[in-house]
Amino acid sequence: MADKTPEDILEDARKFIGIESQTVASRYAVEYDPIRRYCHMVDDDNPLFLDPEYAATTEFGSVVAPPFFIRQTAGPGPWPPRTEEVPGVLAQVPSPGDRTINLNTEFECYKPIKVGDRISHKQRLVDIYIKAIRLDPKSFWTVYDTIYTNQDGEVVLVMRNTLCRHRTPEEVKAAGDAPETSSS
Amino acid sequence: MDETMTTEAKREQRYWDDVNEGDEVPGFERPVTPTQIALQVSGSQDFYEVHHDQEFARAGGHPDIFVNTGFTTACFGRLLSSFVGEAGWVKKFHMEMRRMNHPGDVMKLTGKVIRKYTEGDEHLLELEIWSENERIGVTTPSTATVLLPSRRQATS
Amino acid sequence: MATNTPEEMLQEARKLIGWETEPVPSRYPVEYDPIRRYCHMVGDDNPLFMDPEHAANARYGSVIAPPFFIRQTSGPGPWPPRSQEIPTASGRVLSPGDRNIVLNTEFELLKPVKVGDRISQTQRLVDVYIKPIRLDPKTFWLVNETIFRNQDDEVVATMRNTMVRHRTPEQVKAAGDAEA
Numbered sequence: 201m202a203d204k205t206p207e208d209i210l211e212d213a214r215k216f217i218g219i220e221s222q223t224v225a226s227r228y229a230v231e232y233d234p235i236r237r238y239c240h241m242v243d244d245d246n247p248l249f250l251d252p253e254y255a256a257t258t259e260f261g262s263v264v265a266p267p268f269f270i271r272q273t274a275g276p277g278p279w280p281p282r283t284e285e286v287p288g289v290l291a292q293v294p295s296p297g298d299r300t301i302n303l304n305t306e307f308e309c310y311k312p313i314k315v316g317d318r319i320s321h322k323q324r325l326v327d328i329y330i331k332a333i334r335l336d337p338k339s340f341w342t343v344y345d346t347i348y349t350n351q352d353g354e355v356v357l358v359m360r361n362t363l364c365r366h367r368t369p370e371e372v373k374a375a376g377d378a379p380e381t382s383s384s
Numbered sequence: 385m386d387e388t389m390t391t392e393a394k395r396e397q398r399y400w401d402d403v404n405e406g407d408e409v410p411g412f413e414r415p416v417t418p419t420q421i422a423l424q425v426s427g428s429q430d431f432y433e434v435h436h437d438q439e440f441a442r443a444g445g446h447p448d449i450f451v452n453t454g455f456t457t458a459c460f461g462r463l464l465s466s467f468v469g470e471a472g473w474v475k476k477f478h479m480e481m482r483r484m485n486h487p488g489d490v491m492k493l494t495g496k497v498i499r500k501y502t503e504g505d506e507h508l509l510e511l512e513i514w515s516e517n518e519r520i521g522v523t524t525p526s527t528a529t530v531l532l533p534s535r536r537q538a539t540s
Numbered sequence: 541m542a543t544n545t546p547e548e549m550l551q552e553a554r555k556l557i558g559w560e561t562e563p564v565p566s567r568y569p570v571e572y573d574p575i576r577r578y579c580h581m582v583g584d585d586n587p588l589f590m591d592p593e594h595a596a597n598a599r600y601g602s603v604i605a606p607p608f609f610i611r612q613t614s615g616p617g618p619w620p621p622r623s624q625e626i627p628t629a630s631g632r633v634l635s636p637g638d639r640n641i642v643l644n645t646e647f648e649l650l651k652p653v654k655v656g657d658r659i660s661q662t663q664r665l666v667d668v669y670i671k672p673i674r675l676d677p678k679t680f681w682l683v684n685e686t687i688f689r690n691q692d693d694e695v696v697a698t699m700r701n702t703m704v705r706h707r708t709p710e711q712v713k714a715a716g717d718a719e720a
Contacts, residue, residue, distance in 0.1 A: 228576075228592075232568040233617075237429075240619035250620050252568075273573075279580035280590055395586070414582065427581025429574075429618050434639070444639045445675040445709045453642040454612055455581060461607040462584040470588050470599050474607040477647040 206296045206330060206338035206377075213293045213328050213340065221289045221323040223349075227276050230265055230317045238269050252315075265313040270348055270357055274319045289323040290363070295340040296375070297367030303341075304362040311356040318351040326360065336366035337377055397469040400507035400532035403497055409467050409511055411494030414459060416451060416487050428454030450484035451491070456515065456524055463493050463513060468530045475508070476529040483523040491515050491523075507534040546636045546670060546678035546717075553633040553668045553680070561627045563660040563689065566614045570605060570657045578609050592655075605653040610688050610697050614659040629665035630703065635680040636715065637707030644702040651696040658691040666700065676706035677717050 204212075232252070239249050247254035248264060255263040265273070276282055313319065327343040346359045367375070414420060421436055433440035435452040442448070457479060464474045485491050495513030502508065508531055515524040544552075572592070579589050587594035588604060595603040605613070616622055653659065667683040686699045707715070 227590075228572040231571040231573050233571045233613075234573045236568070236617065236619055237426075245620040247620075277573075277576065279576055280585040280587075412583065423581045427578045428612055430612075431618055432640070434641075443708055443710075445706075453645055457608045457611065457645060458578055458582045458584075458606070461609070462579075462582045462586075465586060465588075465607055466584075474649055476649070477608065477645075479645045481641070481643050481645075 206340075209294050209296055210328065210330055210340070213295060216289060216293045216325045217327060219289060219325055223320050223322045224275050224288075225320045226274050226318060230273060230313060230315050230319065232263060232315055234273055235263065235265055235269060235315070238266060238272060260312055260314070263315045265315075267309055268307055270313055270319060271346075271359060274321045274348055289325045289344060290342065293325060293328065293342065295342070295365045296338060297336060297340070297365050297371060299366050299368060301364045301366070302361065303364055304360075306360040308358045309356070310358075311350065311354055313350070313356055317356075319348055319356070321346050321348045323347075331364075333364060333366060335369065336372050338372075339364050339366040341365075395466075395469065397471050398467065398532060399535050400500070400509070401535045403500060403509060403532065405497050405500050407497045409463060409495035409497065409513055411463055411492065413490055413492045415490045416485055418487070421449070421451075421487070424451060424455040427458065428452060430454050446484070448486040450486055453479075453481060456481065456485075456491075459491065459493050459515065460513060460526055460528070463495065464511075464528055464530060467511075468532060471533040473531040474528060475531055477526065478528070479524060479526040481524055483520050485515070485517055485523055489517040489519055491517055495526075505537075507532055507537075546680075549634050549636060550668065550670055550680070553635065556629065556632055556665045557667060558664065559629060559632075560664040561629055561662050563662050564615055564626050565660045566658060567616050570613060570653055570655050570659065572603060572655055574613055575603065575605050575609060575655070578606060578612060600652050600654065603655045605655075607649055608647055610653055610659060611686075611699060614661045614688055629663040630682050630684050633665065633668055633680070633682060633705075635705045636678055637676060637680070637705050637711060639675075639706050639708060640703055641706070642701060642703050644700075646700040648698045649696070650698075651690065651694055653690070653696055657696075659696070660689050662687050662689075671704075673704060673706060675709065676712050678707075678712075678715075680705040 235249055239246065244266065248258060248260065249266050252263055324345045326345055329341050330338055331341050333339045342363045342365060344361055347355060348357045350356050425431065425436055430452045434444055434446065435449055438449055460477065460479060468474060493515050495511050497509050498512045499510035508529060511528045511530060513526045513528060514522045516522045575589055579586065584606065588598055589606050590603065592603055616626055664685045665682065666685050669681050670678055671681050673679045682703045682705060684701045684703065687695055688697045690696050
């Protein structure tokens with residue numbers, strides 16, 4: 201195929217740096233049960249996250265979400281299928297491969313998130329560059345921010361993620377980009 | 385990823401008057417894939433290992449993990465609620481988990497109307513519904529009593 | 541081991557027939573997200589169960605739970621661990637095996653369950669008997685009934701379950717109960 205080289209694609213991709221997606225509202229308010237499932241996943245039995253009666257006696261006054269929980273719950277969620285596609289920044293940024301591995305994640309937490317909060321988020325592409333991984337010598341490393349706001353428009357949390365997008369071994373081979381076999 | 389989004393795409397209300405004994409209850413398929421097993425645990429919150437841990441299932445004498453009652457019930461719930469629509473109601477349901485569905489099986493849910501009758505001012509149907517797979521045939525014979533709106537009531 | 545025989549255990553178990561638990565409240569009200577996950581499990585995209593705007597203009601005025609959903613959501617749920625054991629009728633039945641398979645399930649649905657409802661449940665042991673299955677000639681069959689009530693003390697649904705409780709092949713062998 202006379203397709204663009206990874207370097208050409210990178211040039212196109214870098215044009216998205218600094219661009220922000222539109223704001224996406226969550227389908228539902230923050231609820232008890234998803235917090236409970238999140239805690240269950242890691243054996244966390246902290247009553248601040250799980251017990252409304254206990255939480256009422258704390259300075260928060262009600263159940264709050266565990267740190268980083270918001271990442272799982274904000275946005276339209278995995279179901280039902282959306283009738284209209286919400287354009288995320290990442291979906292617009294081209295890359296040779298479409299397999300992703302999440303690498304670095306950073307959070308800055310500003311406000312507690314409580315049951316009943318309505319969280320929206322938007323994304324911003326921060327950086328994108330090529331760096332080899334074992335599977336693909338032309339992997340695209342993509343750094344982006346997600347900014348979460350509550351129903352009062354307050355920024356409650358910012359997440360910075362570094363995502364590696366790579367091709368399958370077959371795609372790498374087809375493109376003639378053999379991964380380095382000798383140790384570098 | 386999902387193959388089943390078609391049947392309910394159009395949600396026209398079904399009326400009792402237009403249904404006949406012998407009519408098919410439109411169904412759908414669910415392949416028992418690893419993703420389906422993950423959805424089963426998420427959706428049913430059933431963490432009994434026999435439904436997701438192959439080694440545990442085998443130690444109990446089973447050839448493999450098998451899908452749980454919560455998931456199977458939910459499949460029939462979808463079948464029935466799609467059939468009755470928003471103006472109908474699922475009154476009674478009976479399900480027999482006679483044979484198991486294992487990874488690799490494709491569960492096909494369908495059914496037919498076996499009785500059409502009224503009771504007081506309720507317009508009712510009795511349905512025979514089941515889940516089947518290619519390996520066994522019918523695994524989960526079930527019945528349901530559902531209420532549909534009648535055109536006569538709708539216009540009176 | 542000089543433990544009780546399956547028949548002796550059955551005799552004890554049958555004394556529990558008719559015994560009903562205290563109502564066990566759900567930890568949380570019925571919420572949108574567990575309904576969404578339940579629908580996702582079976583590929584159901586019915587807006588009556590998931591779309592508050594659609595449901596507001598539909599028959600019930602708000603999102604309702606799909607049929608049979610209540611089984612998953614009521615009670616204390618799988619997490620966090622309970623500080624005290626919740627009594628269940630079937631949990632009090634001592635049996636030789638502890639491997640469960642649910643067989644028949646029956647529901648009667650009486651009222652819609654809405655987001656925000658607070659559901660409690662009581663359980664009753666209806667029957668228990670021994671009947672062989674392929675895996676275990678001394679399998680215990682338990683019939684349970686669960687009654688679900690909402691915050692207004694209305695019965696919204698009843699469920700009757702038939703469950704077998706069997707031993708692993710190893711336990712059957714160790715007990716000298718060759719397969720029937």
